[in-house]
Amino acid sequence: MDLYVVNTLMRLYGVCGRIEDVRKVFDESPQWDLVSWTTLIQGYVDNGLWQEGVKLFFDMCEAGYRADEKMMAVVISAFAKLGDLSLGRKLHEYICNQGVNFDVYVGNSLVDMYLKCGDIESACKVFNQMPVRNVVSWNSMILGLADSGDYEEALRVFRKMLRKGIEPDEVTLVGVLNSCANLGVLELGKWIHAYVDKNRNEVDGFIGNALIDMYAKCGSIDNALEVFEDIKRKDVYTYTAVIGGLAMHGKGEMALKLFSEMCELGIQPNKVTFIGVLTACCHAGLVDEGRRHFAEMSKLYNIKPTTEHYGCIVNLLGRAGLISEAAEYVENMPIKPDVLIWGSLLGACRIHGKLDLAERVMKKLIKVEPEEDGAYVLMSNIYASEKKWRDAFHLRKRMKKGKIKKIPGCSSIDLDGVVYEFRRGDKAHAKSKEIYMLLDKMKHHLDDTNYLIDNCVYLQ
Structure with a gap:
């Protein structure tokens, strides 16, 4: 069989997911070239068999073949999926030593691999060294930084991209909107909305859903609803985004109304949709509806x-004072309750003064996560609210002995397009002296007006 026919047939089988046939054609061929190996490895990688693809690459090297840039892009993507940083670095070293053409595809693959392996520094280094960058290069950096939680740096990269004259695509805009949502940067989110209106016929799909999420998280639920109404082809993700946004803003009844509308249209809800629905019930105090929707999920x-x-559901019942029922849900869970579940029940005990149950919950909680600082602080506040000062003191002493420290809270503010981040005791800001002076003035003002501070505040 002609080698061109062999390679074409392998590629066809690979696209169809028939990996056994790809291997059979390869094994039965009397000769191979680099394209044959690349097609074979790509077939495995594209079908999720990354470990096997990497093994074949090493087999190819042992057979005396030298990889080119197309082969390297395929192999690097397999390393990225495996999340093996050590092997990824060795592959990068191989590329440099073998003089493989460092084109935009190899560069993009390396950036993506380092980001997925959590090595942001190496990703930035490769990105900055790339002789040519396309929109995919910029998208990899923006999305990778956002996925790692560095939303500020993601926005800085986006602004740099615009200064370089690179036109953002849908992937860019969705990634940037996600960063805006998590930082509360409303003005940049609005700018992207205006950009979309100017450059596209309609707001739809991923961008529309991302805009709804951004507006909701930035506190502008009315804008989120406007975007929702403008989207002509609404899907489960569109409804899920707006239901979650309404739930976040305490508009539970409106969220449930849209959920009913969605179901009537034959759109099947997913797991995330029900998180929004149950949160809506929780914030609106709709206990019966919450119970019903929770049951209907599985039924x-x-x-x-x-x-x-x-x-x-535990949060919903706890807020409503149905502590025993909430505890029953936790006891009967088919999956092991985590810190958030026990923490939610502990919070409900604090609200409704259930000291005995709180102590039992606390024991369960520290078994799951012995160093959960929030649980210790919350329990000491429960003791304080019940005037159990000795118990509160002993719990704080236990924290100190176990070297359990409360993680400082973090706040951020967007001012003139710049995001400023503050932590408790933070003095990194250039104007920290003026900031603390203003805080002192506010404190004295509160003292002068006889503002009462609850005892439990002093324990925090």
Whole structure:
């Protein structure tokens, strides 16, 4: 069989997911070239068999073949999926030593690999060394930084991209909107919305859903609803985004109304949709509706509740004062309750003064996570609210002995397009002296007006 026919047939089988036939054609061929190896390895990688693809690459090297840039892009993507940073670095070293053409595809693959392996520094280094960058290069950096939680740096890269004259695509805009949502940077989010309106016929799909999420998280639920109304082809993700946004803003009844509308249209809800629905019930105090929707998840939609769903129902019942029922849900969970579940129940005990149950919950909680600082602080506040000062003191002493420290809270503010981040005791800001002076003035003002501070504040 002609080698061109062999390679074409392998590629066809690979696209169809028939990996056994790809291997059979390869093994039965009397000769191979680099294209044959690349097609074989790509077939395995594209079908999720990354470990096997990497093994074949090493087999190819032992057979005396020298990889080119196309082969390297395929192999690097397999290393990225495996998350093996050590092997990834060796592969990068191989590329440099073998003089493989460092084109935009190899560069993009290396950036993506380092980001997925959590090595942000190496990803930035490769990105900055790339002789040519395309929109995919910029997208990899923006999305990778956002996925690692460095939303500020993601926005800085986006601004740099615009200064370089690179036009953002849909992937860019969705990634940037996600960063805006998590930082509360409303003005940049609005700018992207205006950019989309100017350059596209309509707001739809991923961008529309990302805009809804951004507006909701930035506190502008009315804008989120406007975007929702403008989207002509609404899917489960569109409804899920707006239901979650309404739930976040305490508009539970409106969220449930849209959920009913969605179901009437024949759109099947997913796990995330039900988190929004249960949160809506929780914030609106709709206990009966919450119970019903929780039950319908598995009965009508065959969706198994996760810890997030149990957390919502426990929170709902706890807020309503149905502590015993909330505890019953936790006891009967088919999955092991995590810190959030026990923490939610502990919070409900504090609200409703259930000291005995709180102590039992605390024992369960520290078994799951012995160093959970929030649990210790919350329990000491429960003791304080019940005037159990000695117990509160002993718990704080236990924290100190176990070297359990409360993680400082973090706040951020967007001012003139710049995000400023503050932590407790933070003096890194250039104007920290003026900031603390203003805080002192506010404190004295509160003292002068006889503002009462609850005892439990002093324990925090």
